Amino acid sequence: MAKFITLFKDSPLELISGEYLSPIDIAYQTYGTLNADKSNVVLLCHALTGDAEPYHVAPADKGWWQDFIGSGLAFDTDRYFFICSNVLGGCKGTTGPISINPKTQRPYGSEFPIITVQDIVRVQKALIDWLEIPHLKAVVGGSFGGMQATQWGIFYPDFVDNIVNLCSSLTLSAEAIGFNHVMRQAIINDPHFNNGDYYDSTPPDNGLKIARMLGMLTYRTDVQLAKAFGRETKQQSEIWGDHFQVESYLSYQGVKFLDRFDANSYLRLLRALDLYDPALTFDNEQQALSRIKANYTLVGVTSDQLFKQIDLHKSKQRLEKAGVNVDYHEFYSNFGHDAFLVDYDFFEEMIKKGIAK
Numbered sequence: 001m002a003k004f005i006t007l008f009k010d011s012p013l014e015l016i017s018g019e020y021l022s023p024i025d026i027a028y029q030t031y032g033t034l035n036a037d038k039s040n041v042v043l044l045c046h047a048l049t050g051d052a053e054p055y056h057v058a059p060a061d062k063g064w065w066q067d068f069i070g071s072g073l074a075f076d077t078d079r080y081f082f083i084c085s086n087v088l089g090g091c092k093g094t095t096g097p098i099s100i101n102p103k104t105q106r107p108y109g110s111e112f113p114i115i116t117v118q119d120i121v122r123v124q125k126a127l128i129d130w131l132e133i134p135h136l137k138a139v140v141g142g143s144f145g146g147m148q149a150t151q152w153g154i155f156y157p158d159f160v161d162n163i164v165n166l167c168s169s170l171t172l173s174a175e176a177i178g179f180n181h182v183m184r185q186a187i188i189n190d191p192h193f194n195n196g197d198y199y200d201s202t203p204p205d206n207g208l209k210i211a212r213m214l215g216m217l218t219y220r221t222d223v224q225l226a227k228a229f230g231r232e233t234k235q236q237s238e239i240w241g242d243h244f245q246v247e248s249y250l251s252y253q254g255v256k257f258l259d260r261f262d263a264n265s266y267l268r269l270l271r272a273l274d275l276y277d278p279a280l281t282f283d284n285e286q287q288a289l290s291r292i293k294a295n296y297t298l299v300g301v302t303s304d305q306l307f308k309q310i311d312l313h314k315s316k317q318r319l320e321k322a323g324v325n326v327d328y329h330e331f332y333s334n335f336g337h338d339a340f341l342v343d344y345d346f347f348e349e350m351i352k353k354g355i356a357k
Contacts (some may be wrong), residue, residue: 002027002052007126014303019113027052027086027093032077044084045141074351075195082336088123089115089268097264110196117276121151142340147276153292164297164354166340169311180270183211196264208263209254218306221336289322297354300330302312306337
């Protein structure tokens with residue numbers, strides 16, 4: 001079970017937008033043993049719809065990095081002390097749109113402000129400070145988490161030894177922003193959306209299901225979908241519904257998503273993904289990236305349809321131009337963008353090496 005702490009009670013967090021949040025609840029979890037001098041701490045940053053628990057003790061209830069965490073594994077609990085927190089704006093215990101607004105005693109809903117990766121990282125730093133951790137051996141993240149890891153190196157250059165960014169470029173491409181736009185439109189045009197104030201009535205489930213289905217198509221590859229489903233049809237099918245097995249799979253993923261995520265959180269985190277720019281709060285990107293002192297491991301998947309190979313190459317070049325020590329790897333996986341969650345054999349060595357530098 002996740003642990004909880006409330007911070008920013010006396011001093012509100014000023015967001016990049018200029019708005020303020022107070023207080024802020026943070027859900028987090030830890031794994032492994034903290035050593036005597038607190039020099040073995042690794043922060044794990046989750047992807048868009050992750051949470052504070054990448055590993056679950058109950059084997060039937062898998063965490064999102066279940067097979068990566070443990071004795072001798074990529075995230076070796078015999079060597080390191082891992083911390084993971086749910087992001088600001090999420091819906092898994094950390095303050096987000098579903099949380100109670102202290103001014104109204106009702107869920108924030110439409111009143112929850114726009115957030116950025118920079119805001120998320122500042123909340124993570126507040127948690128690390130509260131835990132009295134003086135330094136991080138590494139910050140590791142995949143996808144949206146990779147952006148958070150990068151921002152840690154920018155904001156706190158003397159605090160982090162190593163950054164491991166899995167499957168994430170420095171900024172989101174126009175195509176990826178376009179996908180996110182369509183997902184948002186599916187949600188906000190659901191007749192039950194009510195501008196985000198739906199907590200006392202019917203939630204915008206149909207819009208959220210459609211958004212998730214589109215998202216799933218960007219996370220996988222045509223090769224993996226062809227291998228898993230091909231053009232197989234269901235025995236009992238609907239010509240305008242789930243006729244093909246791949247349609248049934250997407251519908252299942254959409255319905256499953258409703259049990260664990262909130263539409264307002266999805267909207268805000270998608271926009272935080274779009275808005276991420278290392279140059280935010282600095283004069284330019286070069287000035288921001290040149291602050292990074294940590295060893296930087298960047299891993300790309302050549303079949304990734306969301307963070308494409310060309311975007312990873314450009315990110316590598318931009319980091320190197322700013323003087324960052326970059327160790328770049330790339331490989332092919334049938335799983336595309338989702339490879340960093342499932343292709344353990346490909347990632348194990350790179351994660352271990354990236355953390356240990």
